[in-house]
Amino acid sequence: MIDFKNVVMEYPNGNVALKGINLHIDDGEFVFIVGQSGAGKTTLTKLLLCEEKASNGHIIVGNYDLSRIPNYKIPHYRRKLGMVFQDFRLLPNKTVYENVAFAMQIVGTPARKIRRRVPAILNTVNLSDKHNSFPDEISGGEQQRVALARALANNPDVIVADEPTGNIDPEMSLEIMNLLLKINKLGKTVIVVTHEKELVDYYQQRVVMIKEGVIVEDRVGGMFE
Amino acid sequence: MKSFRPLYFLIEALKSLKRNGVMTLASVAVLMSCLIVIGGFSLLVYNIDVNLEQFGEMNKIAVFCEFDASEDEITSLQKTIEELDNVKDVVRHTKEERLEEFKKDHVDAYGDITSEENPLSDSLEITYKSTDTKKIENLSYELEKLKSEGQIRKISNRYTLSKKIDNFKHTVMMIFIWFLAILLVVSVFIIVNTIKLALISRKNEIGIMRYIGATKWFITLPFIIEGMLIGLAAGVLAFLITKLVYNTVVVRAFNVATFISIADFARIEPTFIVGFILIGVVTGVVGSFISLVKYLNT
Numbered sequence: 346m347i348d349f350k351n352v353v354m355e356y357p358n359g360n361v362a363l364k365g366i367n368l369h370i371d372d373g374e375f376v377f378i379v380g381q382s383g384a385g386k387t388t389l390t391k392l393l394l395c396e397e398k399a400s401n402g403h404i405i406v407g408n409y410d411l412s413r414i415p416n417y418k419i420p421h422y423r424r425k426l427g428m429v430f431q432d433f434r435l436l437p438n439k440t441v442y443e444n445v446a447f448a449m450q451i452v453g454t455p456a457r458k459i460r461r462r463v464p465a466i467l468n469t470v471n472l473s474d475k476h477n478s479f480p481d482e483i484s485g486g487e488q489q490r491v492a493l494a495r496a497l498a499n500n501p502d503v504i505v506a507d508e509p510t511g512n513i514d515p516e517m518s519l520e521i522m523n524l525l526l527k528i529n530k531l532g533k534t535v536i537v538v539t540h541e542k543e544l545v546d547y548y549q550q551r552v553v554m555i556k557e558g559v560i561v562e563d564r565v566g567g568m569f570e
Numbered sequence: 571m572k573s574f575r576p577l578y579f580l581i582e583a584l585k586s587l588k589r590n591g592v593m594t595l596a597s598v599a600v601l602m603s604c605l606i607v608i609g610g611f612s613l614l615v616y617n618i619d620v621n622l623e624q625f626g627e628m629n630k631i632a633v634f635c636e637f638d639a640s641e642d643e644i645t646s647l648q649k650t651i652e653e654l655d656n657v658k659d660v661v662r663h664t665k666e667e668r669l670e671e672f673k674k675d676h677v678d679a680y681g682d683i684t685s686e687e688n689p690l691s692d693s694l695e696i697t698y699k700s701t702d703t704k705k706i707e708n709l710s711y712e713l714e715k716l717k718s719e720g721q722i723r724k725i726s727n728r729y730t731l732s733k734k735i736d737n738f739k740h741t742v743m744m745i746f747i748w749f750l751a752i753l754l755v756v757s758v759f760i761i762v763n764t765i766k767l768a769l770i771s772r773k774n775e776i777g778i779m780r781y782i783g784a785t786k787w788f789i790t791l792p793f794i795i796e797g798m799l800i801g802l803a804a805g806v807l808a809f810l811i812t813k814l815v816y817n818t819v820v821v822r823a824f825n826v827a828t829f830i831s832i833a834d835f836a837r838i839e840p841t842f843i844v845g846f847i848l849i850g851v852v853t854g855v856v857g858s859f860i861s862l863v864k865y866l867n868t
Binding site: 394417420421422423424426428434436447448450451452453495498499 | 575578774775777778779780781782783784785786788
């Protein structure tokens, strides 16, 4: 469960990015957060990731109150989230397998468990045959699938995808979206932040539209208007 | 889930050291030089101590009687001195005894000297009770008075010489402490930059680690180990170089000067290796912490 209650975010330079956001997302939901550049989507993502703290209001994610979370607990909270970025953020000197395994290594997963789980995740994102390739040897779509696999590695409750199709061609975009839906069907909450109208309209999921820091529309089966 | 895996941290630290090879070498070289200078000063101070010990009997003053002093005059002088303040005892060495001692030490040049040719006079060896400077100075003053009265030919006060050497040792120590402080600051500065470079070169990786949920300690531990490894390498190398230079150059050079004793390195070897590694590792860790402190606070 994710709850934004009267969330205001004002940056030190005086820019008010979010002006009293109220948003409730249930476990297992699939939600598109849409809006034009500068609408406040990125700020919302940063707040969810605990990169920033809200100036006012409360953000509850599962058992965590992000407005009160102490710094030392942030890493543990982030393990409950799987993050996918527009620019993939893969480690160029590690293979596909190692990039996924790395996510598990850094949270201290035993090697035996890593050896068992990584091939299974790569199979979920249809990348079993690429496990020995380096990021620069595979396409943008495949790189995004690796990023998705890495986000799934620690079995998070929530997947947050920030413009996941921004750097890949339309055909691959559909594949990534289908994978996100598949992950959602497995019971994960999926939040996709995007400004791609066609994709949002095609999938007919819950759409939350932000404009100038305010939610102007929140509709299941919505369109990007 | 286990989160502490020493091998993982060690491998990450070694990889990082290799990645920033030039800065790693610079850090090791500077810290090593610092430790060698520390070692050099320590050896100097240690050898001064050894030589001071050889003066031994620092709480003694020798007075030499006039050549023509009679038996009565010497006995009376001994009694007078025994009654002075801060005198524990007075032992007389006759000129014959002193000649025998002298002949033993200089058997080649003066081995055949006869008692008729004896150039020495009787002496009185005074052992004083307190090493308090004022009391010793008072005793010296009283002895000087006896000298001016013509009862004593010469006073050899080892305390004054020992004091001078001790003062020299303190001067060396002061220079040593300043050198140590300056060199350690330079070493820490170089290590700080090495670790900062390592942090910059792994910026993307660290960013990803943070998003995935790695704790700060998990991220920073390899950098701290990196600093420790720099310190360890510098400590071991500095020890080996100091030992080599001391045994091959210093010991040989001073062997010709018989009046100076050079300490055996083997006696202080354990202290040196432990000290060098400890200073090296602590400096390395401090350098790492300084570069990471900004990161740890965010």
